[in-house]
Amino acid sequence: MACGEDKEQDPRIQGIAASIRVVPDFPKKGIMFQDITTLLLDPKAFKNTVDLFVERYSGKNISVVAGIEARGFIFGPPIALAIGAKFVPLRKPRKLPGEVISEKYVLEYGTDCLEMHVGAIQPCDRALVVDDLVATGGTLRAAMNLLERAGAEVVECACVIELPELKGRERLNGKPLYVLMESR
Amino acid sequence: MASEGGEDHRLPRIASAIRVIPDFPKPGIMFQDITTLLLDHEAFRDTIDMFVERYRDKRITVVAGIEARGFIFGPPIALAIGCKFVPMRKPKKLPGEVISEEYSLEYGTDIMEMHVGAVQPGDRALVIDDLIATGGTLSAAIRLLERVGAEVVECACVIELPELQGSQRLGGKPLFVLVKAAAA
Numbered sequence: 001m002a003c004g005e006d007k008e009q010d011p012r013i014q015g016i017a018a019s020i021r022v023v024p025d026f027p028k029k030g031i032m033f034q035d036i037t038t039l040l041l042d043p044k045a046f047k048n049t050v051d052l053f054v055e056r057y058s059g060k061n062i063s064v065v066a067g068i069e070a071r072g073f074i075f076g077p078p079i080a081l082a083i084g085a086k087f088v089p090l091r092k093p094r095k096l097p098g099e100v101i102s103e104k105y106v107l108e109y110g111t112d113c114l115e116m117h118v119g120a121i122q123p124c125d126r127a128l129v130v131d132d133l134v135a136t137g138g139t140l141r142a143a144m145n146l147l148e149r150a151g152a153e154v155v156e157c158a159c160v161i162e163l164p165e166l167k168g169r170e171r172l173n174g175k176p177l178y179v180l181m182e183s184r
Numbered sequence: 185m186a187s188e189g190g191e192d193h194r195l196p197r198i199a200s201a202i203r204v205i206p207d208f209p210k211p212g213i214m215f216q217d218i219t220t221l222l223l224d225h226e227a228f229r230d231t232i233d234m235f236v237e238r239y240r241d242k243r244i245t246v247v248a249g250i251e252a253r254g255f256i257f258g259p260p261i262a263l264a265i266g267c268k269f270v271p272m273r274k275p276k277k278l279p280g281e282v283i284s285e286e287y288s289l290e291y292g293t294d295i296m297e298m299h300v301g302a303v304q305p306g307d308r309a310l311v312i313d314d315l316i317a318t319g320g321t322l323s324a325a326i327r328l329l330e331r332v333g334a335e336v337v338e339c340a341c342v343i344e345l346p347e348l349q350g351s352q353r354l355g356g357k358p359l360f361v362l363v364k365a366a367a368a
Contacts, residue, residue, distance in 0.1 A: 023279040073255040
C-alpha cells in the first residue's frame with residue numbers, strides 16, 4: 001500500500017492512498033501495479049486528488065497542462081479547467097490527426113514514441129506535465145522534450161504516485177517533480 | 185459544422201473550436217479533431233458545463249468514459265456531478281479482473297473491457313465519448329454496463345455524424361450531442 005510524505009502530510013492524502021488498489025503480477029510477474037481506477041470510483045478521493053494539484057498550481061501562471069496518454073487524460077483536464085490553462089494530449093504514434101512532432105523514448109525492451117500536435121504550444125507557454133504515475137521517468141522525459149522543443153518552459157511534472165526505487169526523479173533533467181505519494 | 189437548433193449561446197464557439205482534418209485516418213474521412221477545443225479554455229469549460237447542467241439532477245451514479253478521448257470529457261463531468269468515473273478500455277490495459285465485449289469495426293472486430301466490481305446493479309450510468317459515428321463503440325459500452333445490472337440513462341458526445349446513423353444502434357437509449365457534422 002502507498003505511503004505519503006512523512007512530515008506535514010495533507011490530511012486528504014491518506015484517503016487518496018487508501019483508495020488505490022495494488023494488483024500483483026501485472027503486466028507481468030513481479031510487478032505490483034498501482035491501479036488508480038479504484039480512486040476514480042471514490043468521488044471524494046478523486047476530488048481531493050485534483051484539488052491538491054489545483055491548489056499547488058493556481059496562481060503560478062501555468063498556461064498549459066500536458067497529459068500523457070491515457071491515464072494522464074483523466075487527471076490533466078480537470079486540473080487545466082480549474083486553473084484556466086489549455087490541455088494538450090501527448091499521444092502514442094498515429095493517434096493525433098494533424099501535423100505532429102515526435103519524441104522517441106526507451107522501454108525495458110525496445111523503444112516507443114510520444115507525439116504532440118504542431119501549434120498546440122507557443123514559445124511563451126509555461127507547462128505542467130501530468131501522468132498518474134512516475135516509474136523510470138522515461139515517458140515524462142519524452143513529454144518534457146516535446147514541450148521544450150516547441151519552446152515551452154516546463155515548470156514541473158506532477159503525478160499521483162512515484163516509485164522512488166526506479167529513480168525517475170533523477171531523469172527529469174533537473175526539472176522538479178511533485179507527487180502525492182510514494183510506493184515501494 | 186452545425187449546432188443544435190434553439191441554440192445555446194455557447195455552441196457557436198464550441199463548434200468553431202473543433203478542427204476538421206481531411207483524409208484522416210484515410211482518404212475521404214473528414215476527421216473531427218477536438219484537440220483544438222481543448223486549447224480554448226473557455227470553450228472546453230463551456231462544453232463540460234453544458235453536460236453538467238443537463239445531468240446534475242438526473243441521479244447519475246457513474247460516468248463511463250470510452251478510451252481515450254472519453255477520458256478527457258468524462259472525468260470533469262463526474263467530478264462536477266460527484267459520481268464515480270469508470271474507464272472503458274481497449275484489451276489488456278485494465279489490470280484487474282475484467283468483463284469484455286466484442287464489437288464490429290469497418291473491417292474486423294475490437295474488444296472493450298470494464299473492471300469487474302466497478303459498476304453495481306442499480307447504478308445509473310452516463311456513457312461519454314468525444315464523437316459518435318456508427319455507434320459501435322457506444323453500443324459495446326452500453327452492453328457492458330447492462331450486463332452488470334446498471335441502467336444506462338443516456339449517451340453523451342460532443343459531436344455526432346448523423347449520416348452514419350449511430351443513434352439507431354444504441355438499443356433504444358437516448359443520445360445527447362452538442363454539435364452535428366458531416367462524415368465525409
